[in-house]
Amino acid sequence: MAGSIVACAACGKRNRVPAAASGRPACGSCGAKLPWIVDAGDDTFAEVAERSSTPVLVDLWATWCGPCRAVSPALEQVATELAGTVKLVKVDIDKAPGLSRRFDVRAVPTLMIVKDGKVVARQSGAANATVLRRWVEQSLA
Numbered sequence: 001m002a003g004s005i006v007a008c009a010a011c012g013k014r015n016r017v018p019a020a021a022s023g024r025p026a027c028g029s030c031g032a033k034l035p036w037i038v039d040a041g042d043d044t045f046a047e048v049a050e051r052s053s054t055p056v057l058v059d060l061w062a063t064w065c066g067p068c069r070a071v072s073p074a075l076e077q078v079a080t081e082l083a084g085t086v087k088l089v090k091v092d093i094d095k096a097p098g099l100s101r102r103f104d105v106r107a108v109p110t111l112m113i114v115k116d117g118k119v120v121a122r123q124s125g126a127a128n129a130t131v132l133r134r135w136v137e138q139s140l141a
């Protein structure tokens with residue numbers, strides 16, 4: 001499964017981060033926790049999100065959605081601030097009709113917190129990084 005390259009915020013080393021893994025990604029050079037931000041679709045969601053041992057923040061978004069473009073950097077900021085605590089999984093709903101149906105997505109962005117394979121919180125619409133971080137932390141508390 002495809003991974004992504006993430007630069008360590010602590011030392012700058014570029015690390016390859018897998019889309020799914022049993023542990024939590026850490027920098028190969030200094031050991032700092034790395035933000036975990038991956039894409040998923042109908043055929044990868046189970047492995048990447050539902051079977052993740054790390055709680056997942058799911059971003060159901062669409063390319064044509066203006067608020068999605070606004071919320072995307074805020075979500076990435078939250079994933080960076082909460083590196084090691086939460087994994088950000090981005091789902092393009094136009095490429096994932098199965099997930100779109102299953103989660104009955106009527107508005108984008110729709111955000112969900114998935115913990116141990118279960119949706120524990122859900123909200124629609126854009127919000128800033130401070131609000132999103134508080135929502136994630138309260139949902140996982």
Ligand SMILES: [Zn+2]
Pocket residue numbers: 008009010011012013027028029030031032
């Ligand atoms: Zn590092």
